[in-house]
Every structure is written in C-alpha cells, then in structure tokens.
Amino acid sequence: METAAPKRRTRIQIEKREAILEAALDVFSQHGFRGATIDQIAEAAGMSKPNLLYYFRSKEEMHVTLMQRLLDTWLAPLRELDDEGDPISELRGYIRRKLEMARDFPRESRLFANEILQGAPRIMPMIEGELKTLVDEKARVMKRWMRDGKIATVDPYHLIFAIWATTQHYADFDVQVRAVLGPDRGGDGRFDDAARFLENLFLEGLRPPR
Amino acid sequence: METAAPKRRTRIQIEKREAILEAALDVFSQHGFRGATIDQIAEAAGMSKPNLLYYFRSKEEMHVTLMQRLLDTWLAPLRELDDEGDPISELRGYIRRKLEMARDFPRESRLFANEILQGAPRIMPMIEGELKTLVDEKARVMKRWMRDGKIATVDPYHLIFAIWATTQHYADFDVQVRAVLGPDRGGDGRFDDAARFLENLFLEGLRPPR
DNA sequence: ATTATTTTTGACCGATTGGACAAACGTTAG
DNA sequence: CTAACGTTTGTCCAATCGGTCAAAAATAAT
Structure with missing residues (x-):
C-alpha cells in the first residue's frame, strides 16, 4: 500500500x-x-x-514542497555529527559545516528564518517531529561526551541553539554584517574570519590564556 | 534653526x-x-x-517611526558597556542585558529581524550610521582590553555578532526553541538556562576543565 | 496523417490591498 | 451661543492579489 x-x-x-x-x-x-x-x-x-x-x-503548495525538500539539506550537518568520533573534532566540524551552509545556501537559511519568525505556521509539525527527534538524539550523544569528560558540561540543547544562531546569523543578517564590517572587511573573507572566531569561541571562550 | x-x-x-x-x-x-x-x-x-x-x-510612516524609536532601546545594552569597568564583568553584563531584552521585548527583536532579513530596505541608513558607529567605538574598547591581556584576543566585530546572534535567537526563533525543549523545559525557565549557558560559553568555551 | 494528450496563454473573477475624500461629529475658545 | 478647529466615519477607488477557465498551441502516440 x-x-x-x-x-x-x-x-x-x-x-x-x-x-x-x-x-x-x-x-x-x-x-x-x-x-x-x-x-x-x-x-x-x-x-x-x-x-x-x-x-x-497554489502558492502554499510551492512553499510546503520547498520546505520538505530543504529540511533534509538543512539538518544534514547535524546528522553527520558522529558519536564515535573525537568530540572536539566533531563539534569543530559541525560548526564549520553549518557555517559553510550559511555561506553557500543563504536563501535556504532565510526561508527557514522567515518561517520561524512568523510562528512557523506551515512547518510546525516538521519542527516538533523530525527536527526535535534529531536534536534529542544528538543531545544524548553530547551528554555522553560530557560524562566522559571529553568536553565541558553544559546544556547540550542550548549549545546546539548557540551553534545554529551564530552560524545562521551570517546568512540571515548578511546585510547588517556587511554594513558593520564595512567595504574592506565585509568582502568574501568574512566567512573565513567568522570560522576562525567561532571555532575559537566555542572551544576556548574569552577567558585570557596563561 | x-x-x-x-x-x-x-x-x-x-x-x-x-x-x-x-x-x-x-x-x-x-x-x-x-x-x-x-x-x-x-x-x-x-x-x-x-x-x-x-x-x-501611510503604512510606511508607521514603520519608520517604530524603527527610529526602537533603535535607541535596542542599542542601549551595548551603549552601557563601560570601557572603564572590569572587562569580564562588562561582557558578562552585556550578554545578560541583551538576553533580558530578548525576553522582555521579543516583538522589537522580531521587527528588526524581519527588516534585516529582507535586506533592510527601510533602515539601511541607520545601520550604516548610528549602529555601525557604536559598534566601531565598542570594538575599539574591546581591542584595548585584548592588548591589556584582560580578555582573549579575538575579532571584536565577530564577538559582537555572536552575542547578538545567540541572545536574539531566543526571541526570533522562540517557537522553535520552545518546540525543541519540549513542554517541560520550554517554560519560563528557559531564559535562566540560556543565561547560564551563554555566560559559561563566552567566558570558558567548551574545552574540558582541568 | 490523425488523434489524443500535454502544455501554454489571454481573459477574466471576486477578494483584498493601501489610500483618498467629503461629510458628519466632537471639542473648545471666544 | 457660535465659530473654529480637531476628530471620526462611510463610502469609494484603482491596483494588486490568488486563482479559474476555455481555448489555442505544442507535443506525443497511433
């Protein structure tokens, strides 16, 4: 059937x-x-x-078709997070892949942002279903890494939110990022700068070394 | 005149x-x-x-009036960043104030997000003017803190972006945050959890202690 | 070549949009 | 009281919206 x-x-x-x-x-x-x-x-x-x-x-049929196709692409970086890999490398790789998605698929990022901003009226089931299931699964993986002392003990859900927020920011708020950085620093190199910064932030924080 | x-x-x-x-x-x-x-x-x-x-x-007159009024409120937390205070406390305070704004003024946050998402067609001058000026000023403050060894040396612009992204995420993507956290953890306490997490993330990173 | 099927289009529809306008209404100062 | 001014409303408009439909045009099957 x-x-x-x-x-x-x-x-x-x-x-x-x-x-x-x-x-x-x-x-x-x-x-x-x-x-x-x-x-x-x-x-x-x-x-x-x-x-x-x-x-x-209808207009709506286009929209839902787009959403269904995009969700898989969008969640792919998190799906690749390997619970058997080295925790630090895995997180670093996840941040890098997510930032690459913001760079290479900014329209997809903005489409999702637009939808969520307005209360996700058309994709709530996907968020409560597929997306939440994946996040729950990967949160469990991260908790195990924390128990094993591989990474600091923090709330894995808020960690995922922070990675989403910081990386997608470069797609969703692109015009603001470019305007603030100015013509010289807002060029193509901004994603490399962001990658370096985010990797360092998530792994080391701002506490001064030594 | x-x-x-x-x-x-x-x-x-x-x-x-x-x-x-x-x-x-x-x-x-x-x-x-x-x-x-x-x-x-x-x-x-x-x-x-x-x-x-x-x-x-006109509809547009309402929108620009709102935007002009909101920008001051919106930038207030960054304005309060005191170059003469203790760098770590100042950054911690800035993150806290920004998160409180996301909690107490989510509509304002979403209004800005909507505008930026669509290319900031009506507020670009404010972003290139007032907002950029303030960010440049505070970036200089942070650079001095870094030279003095008070905080780790990172790109101050991307640091500000990261603080904006992570805190505003709880207003702009609220429905997603609540859906993923579920009914029990998505209640009023989510902002306290977020505050704890973000403070720790920005100051310590994920590297395991000891 | 002829038929059957798929693709494309122009014309059209009712609903909604942002906004105009004059008339009616309310308030207040003299 | 009344004239002047500020406020509110019903009605109307042209433009645009999402979507329909019949008929023409192109393509595929026989």
Whole structure:
C-alpha cells in the first residue's frame, strides 16, 4: 500500500517544476510567504502565472514542497555529527559545516528564518517531529561526551541553539554584517574570519590564556 | 534653526499615535511589513482605518517611526558597556542585558529581524550610521582590553555578532526553541538556562576543565 | 496523417490591498 | 451661543492579489 499516489511525471513537468522551485526559493526567501506574489515567482521562472499554476496548484503548495525538500539539506550537518568520533573534532566540524551552509545556501537559511519568525505556521509539525527527534538524539550523544569528560558540561540543547544562531546569523543578517564590517572587511573573507572566531569561541571562550 | 518642524500635537494626538504604534509593533513583528495590513493594525488599535490614516499618513510612516524609536532601546545594552569597568564583568553584563531584552521585548527583536532579513530596505541608513558607529567605538574598547591581556584576543566585530546572534535567537526563533525543549523545559525557565549557558560559553568555551 | 494528450496563454473573477475624500461629529475658545 | 478647529466615519477607488477557465498551441502516440 502506497501512502502517496505514484504521480507519473513527464520530462517537461520535472524540469518546469524544478525551475519554479528555484524561482520560488529566490522570491520567498527575500519577501517571506505573504510578501511573495505568484506573479513574481512566475516571472523569475520565465513563465506566465497560469502556466505556473498548471504545475503547482497554489502558492502554499510551492512553499510546503520547498520546505520538505530543504529540511533534509538543512539538518544534514547535524546528522553527520558522529558519536564515535573525537568530540572536539566533531563539534569543530559541525560548526564549520553549518557555517559553510550559511555561506553557500543563504536563501535556504532565510526561508527557514522567515518561517520561524512568523510562528512557523506551515512547518510546525516538521519542527516538533523530525527536527526535535534529531536534536534529542544528538543531545544524548553530547551528554555522553560530557560524562566522559571529553568536553565541558553544559546544556547540550542550548549549545546546539548557540551553534545554529551564530552560524545562521551570517546568512540571515548578511546585510547588517556587511554594513558593520564595512567595504574592506565585509568582502568574501568574512566567512573565513567568522570560522576562525567561532571555532575559537566555542572551544576556548574569552577567558585570557596563561 | 530647526531641522524638523515643531509639529504641535494635541493630547489626543499623542495618545492615539502611541496606541497605533503599540498595535503596529504587534502586527509588524508577527507578519512583517508586507504581510501586515493597515486594517489589522487599525483593529488592534481599536479604531477605523481612515481614523488611523489621520494620524499616520501611510503604512510606511508607521514603520519608520517604530524603527527610529526602537533603535535607541535596542542599542542601549551595548551603549552601557563601560570601557572603564572590569572587562569580564562588562561582557558578562552585556550578554545578560541583551538576553533580558530578548525576553522582555521579543516583538522589537522580531521587527528588526524581519527588516534585516529582507535586506533592510527601510533602515539601511541607520545601520550604516548610528549602529555601525557604536559598534566601531565598542570594538575599539574591546581591542584595548585584548592588548591589556584582560580578555582573549579575538575579532571584536565577530564577538559582537555572536552575542547578538545567540541572545536574539531566543526571541526570533522562540517557537522553535520552545518546540525543541519540549513542554517541560520550554517554560519560563528557559531564559535562566540560556543565561547560564551563554555566560559559561563566552567566558570558558567548551574545552574540558582541568 | 490523425488523434489524443500535454502544455501554454489571454481573459477574466471576486477578494483584498493601501489610500483618498467629503461629510458628519466632537471639542473648545471666544 | 457660535465659530473654529480637531476628530471620526462611510463610502469609494484603482491596483494588486490568488486563482479559474476555455481555448489555442505544442507535443506525443497511433
């Protein structure tokens, strides 16, 4: 028994749906769900509005399709956190991967941020389900590392929040980051600077050495 | 010579404008600028739409008025950072005050987040001006603390970003934080847990003690 | 080539949007 | 009391919104 209909799709359907989702990601991440219009998305995808609505029955259908696809990509860095690896290296790697995602997929980051900011009206089930389950699992891993004395004993949930917040900040608040850093320091190197800083912050803190 | 017209205001004008801004903060922070409607704000303020438009000529005028008022409140915690105080205590105090703002003024936090997320189309001048100036000033203070060996040598700009990101996260991503923590740990105590965690993170890092 | 199917489009719809406006209403100073 | 001024409202408008629909155009199957 299948939970979803097989849905045969032609080559054109596959291609056009992909082009639409790409355009929708652009527009939704810039203006939010309510701020985005179907006309904008259609124009960005290079087709007419009725044509777009032939592939997606509604604005909401585009949005949920995007969200479902993105969640996996978005949680991938945390999934890779290996409980059998060296704790410090694993955390360092997680921070690095998450920051790379903020650098390479800023639209995805802003799409999620927009949705959460407005109360997650369309993706709450995913947050309470898939996302929470993964966080619970990795929090248990971190607790074991703490018991074994591999890392300092802190609240693993708030640790994950802190890693999310600091890394996604460089995607979600990009314009502010660039404005504050100025034209010289706000260039491409800002992600390398951020990587160095965050790695040092999470591992060493601000207490002066020696 | 005055740069702005005196603009005499009656008692009613002062009261009504205040009520409107309060309602606008509610609606804008929930739905963003484009997602909010004048009707919604008018209803929240307990008046008709034409009546509201008698006090504010447009939706945008409400938004910029809110932004101008909020920026001072928002930057206050950083302004209080005293270059003559003890560096560690000052940073600890700054983190605490910023987290208290996220707890007590989440709507203001979300309003800013919404604006920045969408490219800061209406407040870019304030970010490049007032905000950047203050950050530059406090960054210099922190650099001196580092030269004097009072705190570890890190990039002060990214340090400020990290404090902003981690504290505002509890306002902007509140629904996600509560969902992940669950009903028992997501209650009122989550801000105390966050305060303990962040203070420890920024000062000590995750390196295991001893 | 002819049919059947998929894709695209222009025209259109009702609902909602931000805002205008004049008339009505309330308040207050003389 | 009344004239002047401040406040409120109902009505209206053009623009835009998400979405429909029938028909044309393109493509695929026979």
